[in-house]
Amino acid sequence: MSMTGFWTLFWKELLRFLKVSVQTVAAPVLTALLYLVIFGQALEGRLQVFDGVRYTSFLVPGLVMMTVLQNAFANSSSSLMQSKMTGNIVFILLAPISYLEFFCAYVAASMVRGLAVGGAVLAFTAGFVELRLEAPAWTLAFALGAAALLGALGLLAGMVSEKIDQLAAFQNFVILPLTMLSGVFYSIHSLPAFWRGLSHANPFFYMIDGFRYGFFGASDVAPGVSLAVVAIAFAAVASVCLLLLKSGYKLRT
Amino acid sequence: MSLAIAQGEFFGLLGPNGAGKTTLINVIAGLARADAGSVTVLGADVALDYRRARRLLGVVPQELVFDPFFTVRETLRIQSGYFGIRANDAWIDEVMEHLDLTAKADANMRSLSGGMKRRVLVAQALVHKPPVIVLDEPTAGVDVELRQGLWQFVSRLNRDGHTVVLTTHYLEEAELHCSRIAMLKAGRVVALDSTANLLASFAGSRTTVRVVARDGTRHLLEIEKYSDLERELARLRVQGVEIADLEIERPDLEQVFLRLTS
Numbered sequence: 391m392s393m394t395g396f397w398t399l400f401w402k403e404l405l406r407f408l409k410v411s412v413q414t415v416a417a418p419v420l421t422a423l424l425y426l427v428i429f430g431q432a433l434e435g436r437l438q439v440f441d442g443v444r445y446t447s448f449l450v451p452g453l454v455m456m457t458v459l460q461n462a463f464a465n466s467s468s469s470l471m472q473s474k475m476t477g478n479i480v481f482i483l484l485a486p487i488s489y490l491e492f493f494c495a496y497v498a499a500s501m502v503r504g505l506a507v508g509g510a511v512l513a514f515t516a517g518f519v520e521l522r523l524e525a526p527a528w529t530l531a532f533a534l535g536a537a538a539l540l541g542a543l544g545l546l547a548g549m550v551s552e553k554i555d556q557l558a559a560f561q562n563f564v565i566l567p568l569t570m571l572s573g574v575f576y577s578i579h580s581l582p583a584f585w586r587g588l589s590h591a592n593p594f595f596y597m598i599d600g601f602r603y604g605f606f607g608a609s610d611v612a613p614g615v616s617l618a619v620v621a622i623a624f625a626a627v628a629s630v631c632l633l634l635l636k637s638g639y640k641l642r643t
Numbered sequence: 644m645s646l647a648i649a650q651g652e653f654f655g656l657l658g659p660n661g662a663g664k665t666t667l668i669n670v671i672a673g674l675a676r677a678d679a680g681s682v683t684v685l686g687a688d689v690a691l692d693y694r695r696a697r698r699l700l701g702v703v704p705q706e707l708v709f710d711p712f713f714t715v716r717e718t719l720r721i722q723s724g725y726f727g728i729r730a731n732d733a734w735i736d737e738v739m740e741h742l743d744l745t746a747k748a749d750a751n752m753r754s755l756s757g758g759m760k761r762r763v764l765v766a767q768a769l770v771h772k773p774p775v776i777v778l779d780e781p782t783a784g785v786d787v788e789l790r791q792g793l794w795q796f797v798s799r800l801n802r803d804g805h806t807v808v809l810t811t812h813y814l815e816e817a818e819l820h821c822s823r824i825a826m827l828k829a830g831r832v833v834a835l836d837s838t839a840n841l842l843a844s845f846a847g848s849r850t851t852v853r854v855v856a857r858d859g860t861r862h863l864l865e866i867e868k869y870s871d872l873e874r875e876l877a878r879l880r881v882q883g884v885e886i887a888d889l890e891i892e893r894p895d896l897e898q899v900f901l902r903l904t905s
Contacts, residue, residue, distance in 0.1 A: 398724025406712050477708035481767065483674055484702050485725035486694035643675040 396491040403499030407465055415507050418461055422453045422511040429575055440608040446519045452574035454508045455601045458533055462504030462540035463565055466496045470548030471557050489635035500541025528613050529604025535620040536597040542627045549634055568594045578610050593623045644832055653801045655821030656810040657900055662827040664810040668779050672702045684775055701773035703764050705780045709752040715763055716748045719770055726771035738766045741796045758789045775806045814897045826903050834903050841899050855888040
């Protein structure tokens with residue numbers, strides 16, 4: 391493995407989003423804060439969540455994880471898409487960089503962005519709500535797993551999409567509904583049985599539920615099960631990504 | 644297609660649009676996969692030993708592509724890193740100086756003119772000092788000044804031992820710089836010889852002589868070989884033509900190109 395090639399591509403991907411940090415960091419933090427203010431104000435005391443946990447405290451880890459998911463996806467998908475559209479992907483394809491290094495660099499950079507923006511949301515909101523951190527190792531494990539999964543999913547979407555509107559459709563019709571219906575704003579125990587059952591088919595639910603376990607020591611599903619779901623989902627998406635990258639799908643003719 | 648380019652050559656790939664020049668270059672560079680057969684660069688198979696093959700190659704793509712997030716220097720440092728080179732500023736500075744890019748080192752790629760962007764593409768292909776340089780239409784849309792500077796630099800690299808493979812639509816450039824030329828048509832090599840031999844073989848078959856008479860009339864003579872010239876001129880004199888001016892049109896690569904690819 392050429393470590394310099396991997397590190398350079400990873401560093402280039404970091405620089406890319408840091409150079410437009412108002413758009414890639416500040417804007418999503420503001421969005422999450424608006425969600426907190428609006429939903430916190432509207433639903434505080436109206437929704438039953440975990441015992442002894444206020445709604446706004448419950449909401450914050452959900453918003454943090456939502457931010458991690460969306461930003462990890464956005465980083466790899468938009469970067470690859472832009473490189474394909476402008477043609478500058480050729481500079482990477484001409485270099486002695488393996489498909490594995492390519493995958494690792496894009497996913498690692500996406501994880502950094504997801505965790506950085508999620509961390510910023512947590513830092514900004516922690517002062518306004520009462521938050522415990524009962525099991526930080528679980529919090530960290532789910533944050534890393536979720537960022538890796540969405541980074542890989544973003545890479546896959548960027549590879550498969552030929553136009554910006556195809557990528558936007560993937561984002562709007564797959565990522566956004568799965569995120570919004572994953573329990574960011576509610577506990578699935580407050581849902582009717584049918585919707586509760588359906589939520590278990592949504593992999594994003596396990597990421598948010600497990601992440602919350604790290605804060606409150608309580609969750610809808612055992613955190614070990616949730617982490618296994620995340621790991622299996624990552625393995626599946628990563629395998630597809632690596633197979634496509636190895637074949638040069640829509641990258642090499 | 645079977646084609647061998649010797650180390651240290653300045654080799655030209657010519658052919659009409661759609662002949663397969665860029666496809667061939669893409670296969671060599673690993674941007675496209677060959678349906679069958681193999682390509683090696685200094686012994687390295689471009690598919691099986693792609694890391695070594697790509698390190699040996701510096702490719703200037705035909706399209707004017709760039710990454711709008713970075714400056715010229717950042718672009719060249721990143722490209723060096725892709726090839727496993729960490730501290731490369733001394734060589735980057737030298738390349739930028741030769742390509743007249745030093746003043747633009749800290750300018751964002753977006754702010755550069757088309758010609759400047761083309762120079763950066765050339766610089767990117769050279770950051771890892773590749774022994775084989777492939778230039779796919781390097782002077783398309785480039786002003787005369789840059790064209791001359793670019794050829795001086797590439798010729799120097801060739802003199803220093805770099806193999807240069809060039810595709811161009813400017814046939815005079817190929818005629819001037821390439822020691823050997825392959826002409827492609829529909830994915831096949833229709834001519835492969837030294838530039839001098841290609842011109843000489845064409846010169847031997849047909850030469851055009853333009854004659855202007857004292858009364859202003861113009862005559863066009865087609866001769867097979869130069870020894871036929873005297874006979875043709877004598878024929879004109881018999882017809883009462885008094886020759887005021889005479890121009891022998893030497894065959895150029897364009898004529899060879901047109902004849903072989905038409």
